[in-house]
Amino acid sequence: GIAVDQCGLQMINRQCSSGLQAVAHIASAIQTKHITIGIGGGVESMSYYPMNSIKAPDVDWDVMQNNQTAMDCLIPMGITSENVVEAYRL
Numbered sequence: 001g002i003a004v005d006q007c008g009l010q011m012i013n014r015q016c017s018s019g020l021q022a023v024a025h026i027a028s029a030i031q032t033k034h035i036t037i038g039i040g041g042g043v044e045s046m047s048y049y050p051m052n053s054i055k056a057p058d059v060d061w062d063v064m065q066n067n068q069t070a071m072d073c074l075i076p077m078g079i080t081s082e083n084v085v086e087a088y089r090l
Contacts, residue, residue, distance in 0.1 A: 008038035016077050018042030 010025045012018040019042030026038035057074075064070050075083075084090065 002037055008035040010038065010040045012042045014042075014044070016044060018044045 008026055008029050010022040010029075012022045012025075014021075019040070022040035022042045024040075026035075026040035029035045029038060064074075
């Protein structure tokens with residue numbers, strides 16, 4: 001078993017990257033020796049998030065469109081995950 005006084009449990013519930021953030025918190029706690037073992041997990045479901053309620057950022061679009069790196073930052077996470085699957089043949 002896992003000793004209660006040495007284990008961290010991190011759960012996050014938000015619309016995107018909750019599992020990734022929980023694991024990052026646990027990894028950080030282990031690296032800094034706050035805990036020796038931990039469990040990180042998250043729940044996410046973008047189908048419940050009203051994507052049409054997101055407003056476009058207030059930026060100078062003429063400048064943005066001439067900067068590919070800046071435009072790449074605007075790729076939605078759903079498309080990012082598809083790109084990762086394709087790039088690494090997952």
